[in-house]
Amino acid sequence: MTQHFLALHDYNEIELYGVLTLARELKEKQKLGIPHKLLDGKTVALIFEKSSTRTRVSFEVGVFQLGGHGLFMSSGTSQMGRGEPIRDTARCMARYCDGVMIRTYGQEIVEEFAQYSDVPVINGLTDLFHPCQIMADLMTVIEHKRSYEGLKFAWVGDGNNMANTWIEAAAIFGFELRLACPSGYEPDAKVMEWAKTKAPGRIILTTDPKEAVAGADVLNTDVWASMGQESEQKQRERAFAGYCLNDELLALANPDCIVMHCLPAHRGEEISDSVIEGKHSVVWDEAENRLHVQKAIMARLIGGV
Ligand code: CP
Ligand code: NVA
Numbered sequence: 001m002t003q004h005f006l007a008l009h010d011y012n013e014i015e016l017y018g019v020l021t022l023a024r025e026l027k028e029k030q031k032l033g034i035p036h037k038l039l040d041g042k043t044v045a046l047i048f049e050k051s052s053t054r055t056r057v058s059f060e061v062g063v064f065q066l067g068g069h070g071l072f073m074s075s076g077t078s079q080m081g082r083g084e085p086i087r088d089t090a091r092c093m094a095r096y097c098d099g100v101m102i103r104t105y106g107q108e109i110v111e112e113f114a115q116y117s118d119v120p121v122i123n124g125l126t127d128l129f130h131p132c133q134i135m136a137d138l139m140t141v142i143e144h145k146r147s148y149e150g151l152k153f154a155w156v157g158d159g160n161n162m163a164n165t166w167i168e169a170a171a172i173f174g175f176e177l178r179l180a181c182p183s184g185y186e187p188d189a190k191v192m193e194w195a196k197t198k199a200p201g202r203i204i205l206t207t208d209p210k211e212a213v214a215g216a217d218v219l220n221t222d223v224w225a226s227m228g229q230e231s232e233q234k235q236r237e238r239a240f241a242g243y244c245l246n247d248e249l250l251a252l253a254n255p256d257c258i259v260m261h262c263l264p265a266h267r268g269e270e271i272s273d274s275v276i277e278g279k280h281s282v283v284w285d286e287a288e289n290r291l292h293v294q295k296a297i298m299a300r301l302i303g304g305v
Contacts, residue, residue: 002117002118002119002120002165003118003119003120003283003301004112004114004117004120004121004122004157004301005121005122005123005132005301006107006110006111006114006121006129007107007128007129007131007133007165007166007168008123008129008131008134008135008165008168008169008172009010009171009172009194009259010057012172012198013172013173014083015094016138016173018132018163018300019135019293019295019296019297019300020135020139020142022299022300022305023116023289023292023293023295023296024139024140024142024289025136025297026292026295026296027289028287030213030292031036032285034047034233035067036065036295037067037179037274037302038061038066038067038295038298038299038305039067039068039098039152039298039299039302039303040064040066040067040068040132040270041067041068041097041101042063042066042069042098042263042296042302042303043068043069043071043096043097043098043099043101043198044063044066044068044069044070044071044097044098044099044100044280044302045073045093045096045099046060046063046070046071046072046073046100046101047074047078047080047093047100047101047102047103047104047125047202048072048075048102048103048124048226049074049075049080049102049103050103050104050105050125051227052103052124053126053263053264053300054122054290055101055103055132055290056072058287058290058291059101059124060072060201060293060294061125061291061296062291062292062298064128064293065295066295066298066299066303068098068263068302071097071109074121074239077130077145078259082254085303086109086112086113086116086160086230087112087113087115087116089113090112090113090114090116090117090121091114091116091117091161091184091187091251093119094116094117094119096120097266098119098302099119099120099121099122099298099301100113100117100119100120100121100122100303101121101122101123101124101214102121102122102123102124103124103126104125104126105124105126105127105228106126106127106128107123107127107129108126109125109126109228110126112251114162119302120302122281122294122298122301123145124298125161125222127161127226127228128162128164128191129161129164129165129168129271130161130165131164132160132290132293132294132297133165133169133262133290134162134165134166134168134169134296135293136167136185136287136289136290136293137220137260137262137286137287137294137298138169138173138293139284139289140258140260140286140289141218141258141260141290143285144258144259144282144285144291145154145218145258148173148175149174149175150175150218151175151176151217151218152168152176152178152213152215152216152217152218152252152254153166153175153176153177153178153180153216153217153218153220154178154179154180154210154213154216154218154219154220155177155178155180155181155220155221156179156180156210156212156213156219156220156221156225156243156270157180157190157221157222157223157224157240157243157245157246157270158181158185158222158225158236158240158270159179159181159185159186159187159188159288160222160223160226161226162220162222162262163181163187163222164181164187164188164191166179166220167179167187167191167192167195167203168191168194168195170195170199170202170203171194171195171196171198171199171202171203172198173235174199174202175202175237176202176203176204177202177203177204178205178206178211178212178213179203179205179206179212180206180207180208180209180210180211180212180213180243181205181207182207182239182243183207184239185236185239185240186205187205190195194203209242209243209245209249210249210252212244213249213252213253214252215248215252215253215254216253216254216257216294217251217253217256217257217258218257218258218260219245219252219257219258219260219262220252220259220260220293221243221245221261221265221270222262222265222270223266223269224236224237224239224240224263224269225245226268236295237269239271240270242263244268244269244270244272245270245271245275246271246272246274246275247272247274247275247278249283250275250278250280257280258280258282259271259275259276259278259280259281259283260282260286261275261276261281261283261286262285262286263283263286263287265283288304296304
């Protein structure tokens with residue numbers, strides 16, 4: 001069976017930690033200029049049905065550094081945008097390419113794509129999950145805090161794809177995660193149920209941002225309106241008032257805390273300018289680590305490392 005990377009819950013802690021270790025090795029090699037052509041001569045299709053800066057660039061550059069070719073595709077310029085069935089696209093892509101990354105809307109789209117694909121499929125963000133991002137985030141936590149063990153993680157804001165993936169990570173890696181989401185904007189109920197069964201007592205949901213960040217070591221937030229929710233922006237601004245990760249909230253966290261944001265950020269909404277630009281912010285390391293972690297995922301799945 002072809003191995004895909006669609007959601008963290010398909011893997012255990014040892015497997016995911018192995019990818020993080022490989023990512024650190026590849027980062028070291030890249031910094032030292034040591035060749036690591038683990039995808040020599042291979043082509044990875046990069047399909048985007050939503051906008052992207054970091055994911056597109058880090059995948060394209062990552063494939064290049066691994067000696068392969070990254071092939072950008074958008075729904076607007078391919079037959080996907082004209083309604084060609086996912087399963088047909090998936091079967092054809094697998095005849096040309098050695099792997100596929102796809103960013104799209106429903107998680108069921110990547111699942112169907114993977115079901116019909118004879119080559120590995122990587123989830124580059126869906127409405128439900130953003131697994132490559134959370135792997136980069138965990139790598140960043142390990143770099144700054146040595147380990148995730150014993151740390152308290154906090155999430156302030158929307159119960160979106162990032163929050164859902166953090167919940168899966170907390171259940172798999174066993175760290176404490178407190179999420180503050182306004183009523184009506186909670187994380188996915190099935191993801192919560194799965195995680196609470198897997199790691200009882202580790203994941204706490206509240207509506208109070210202060211409760212979430214109190215004594216936390218890793219603070220996290222994300223935009224109030226994700227891609228596809230642009231028409232809800234104004235309504236969400238009202239619902240999320242009081243959920244800005246600002247200096248007042250930061251003061252309640254562990255004095256050594258780190259602040260993360262997957263980007264793009266809306267300063268003055270989910271995070272203040274002073275916090276994202278402040279000394280606790282690790283967002284640029286976090287963004288860089290997308291490159292290294294995705295190289296590791298591709299090397300493992302497509303390069304057979
Ligand atoms: N964090 C992230 O996935 O960024 P992009 O939307 O720019 O790819
Ligand atoms: N939650 C955001 C993440 C962007 C990387 C979105 O889906 O738009």
